[in-house]
Amino acid sequence: ILCLWILCCLLQLRMSKEMEELSPLVDSGHGDGSEEETEEDDEPKICQVCGDKSTGYHFNAKTCEGCKGFFRRAMKRPAQLCCPFQNTCVITKTNRRQCQSCRLQKCFSVGMKRELIMSDDAVEKRRMQIRRKKMQEEPVTLSPQQEAVIQELLTAHQKTFDMTCAHFIQFRPLDRDQKSMSECGREPNSSRFTYATMHKPSPEDAMQQTISFVSPSFPSFSFQSPENKEKNQHKSAIFTSLPHFTDLTTYMIKNVINFSKTLTMFRALIIDDQISLLKGATFEIILIHFNMFFNEVTGIWECGPQQYCLDDAMRAGFQRHLLDPMMNFHYTLRKMHLREEEYVLMQAISLFSPDRPGVKHHSVIDRNQETLALTLKTYIEAKRTEPEKRLLFPKIMACLTEMRSMNEEYTKQVLKIQDIQPEVSPLLLEIISKDS
Missing domain, CATH: 3.30.50.10 (Erythroid Transcription Factor GATA-1, subunit A)
Known part of the structure; x- marks a missing residue:
């Protein structure tokens, strides 16, 4: 030692x-x-x-x-x-x-x-700032996989949804006077809503065309026969706009089903999950569809040969505690001035919601929704240049959340309307039914 x-x-x-x-x-x-x-x-x-x-x-x-x-x-x-x-x-x-x-x-x-x-x-905060700065310096681009997802959604949307609304003239007439329509146009800032989305399908469309039997191709849509039209003319109705919205909603539901069946991610799911997702998302996707036609200046839905306002929905039996939030929703979403790519991604995110009642394979659907949400976020960052673009993605997600609460109220009001005036189509009743 x-x-x-x-x-x-x-x-x-x-x-x-x-x-x-x-x-x-x-x-x-x-x-x-x-x-x-x-x-x-x-x-x-x-x-x-x-x-x-x-x-x-x-x-x-x-x-x-x-x-x-x-x-x-x-x-x-x-x-x-x-x-x-x-x-x-x-x-x-x-x-x-x-x-x-x-x-x-x-x-x-x-x-x-x-x-x-x-x-x-403080060290972690500084690291985050450095990472954020690097990300801002590097241009954001869509991956080839994300580009393919967007292209598939656009193709499916354009194939299954007619932006000219040419079929709208085939529905039973919308019973209203011209004064009602002109009054809608004069009040652009009031809480007014009109819209095929929350409106009802035709009783003539049988249950054979419900979700589980609709093919990916366009449905052959048959409207009311002249005999049935004549019968209904003699029958007094409480909700005078209901027959028109019945036809319109049935038509829109079939478009949503065909849109979904075109998507690879959707077809890969088991049939039970397909049905559960469609039951949960159909109303929301129709809302998004009709937002493309909404004029935020006049408060009117300009659907080709047809125009709709809040009074039309009220004459179909819907009440203000659904219509007022829905009107606010349309003003909010329309003022974002979304592109077609953003609209279709929003529809797909709504469709692939893993928390819908009856869903069995939650993890698969959750991964699909995460992929779609990330694609939307990346698209906004890569394609938009305005300074406020950083707020667009959270605003869209907030609109998706808002639609969920309106969806529940819509179902309640449809069932009440059916009790008073049994003219809701079997297809819509199948969509809003609770059982899977």
């Missing part, structure tokens, strides 16, 4: 002599914090603690990365450090790990300050 102690003392003396030669370099120089190896006067930038290459000023002293990290760790742990010798160790690049106590004392002696150490939260 005595021999070892003598050997250690000799080594300490030898290192002390070596450090005396280096000390002028260690204790001199004032760097600017950059990573260059020399100062303006060509003196090397070295760590004031151990003599290694300095990377700048850290905690008020010019140090290397090793001593910077050591000082931070030492200040955060409560353990007391003690020197196995006589607190006279000379700290160099090669032996700086051997005596933590003397190394820490050297850190203090060169001017390093505990109070300059950032907290863990």
Whole structure:
């Protein structure tokens, strides 16, 4: 033991002599914090603690990365450090790990300050800012897979939804006077709503065309026969607009079913999950469809040959505690001025909701929805240039949430209307039924 102690003392003396030669370099120089190896006067930038290459000023002293990290760790742990010798160790690049106590004392002696150490939260916040800055500098682009998803949705939408609304003239007539329509147009800022979405289908369309039997192709849609029209003309109705909205809603439901059946992700699901998703999302997708026709200046839905206003929906039996939130929804969504790509992605996100009643394979549907939501977010970041684009994605998601509450109220009101005037079609009743 005595021999070892003598050997250690000799080594300490030898290192002390070596450090005396280096000390002028260690204790001199004032760097600017950059990573260059020399100062303006060509003196090397070295760590004031151990003599290694300095990377700048850290905690008020010019140090290397090793001593910077050591000082931070030492200040955060409560353990007391003690020197196995006589607190006279000379700290160099090669032996700086051997005596933590003397190394820490050297850190203090060169001017390093505990109070300059950032907290863990502050460090994480700074890292996030750096990451965010890098992301802003790098242009966001859609991946080939995301491009393919958007293209499939656009193709399905254009194939199954007629933006000209040419079929709307085949529905039973909308019973109203011209005064009612002109009044709608004069009040663009009032809470007014009209719209095929919340309106009812025809009783002539049999249950054979419900969700589980509709093919991906367009349905052959047969409207009311002249005999039935004549019968209804003689029958007094409480809700005079209901026959028209019955035909319209049935037509729109079939479009939604055909849109869904065209999608690869949807066809890959089991039939029970397909039915559950359609039951949950049909009303919401129809809402999104009709927002494309909404004129936020006049408050009227301009659907080709037909125009709808809030009074039309009221004459179909719907009440204000559904219509007022729905009107606000349409104003809010329309003022975002969404592109067709954003509309179809919004429809698909609504469709693939894993929390719909009756869904069995939640994880698969959840992954699909996550993919669609990320695609929408990336599309907005990549394709839009206006400063407020960062708020667009959360606004769209908020609209999707709002539709869920309206969906429940819509179902309640349809069932009440059916009790008063049994003209709701079997297809709509199948959609809103609770059983899967």
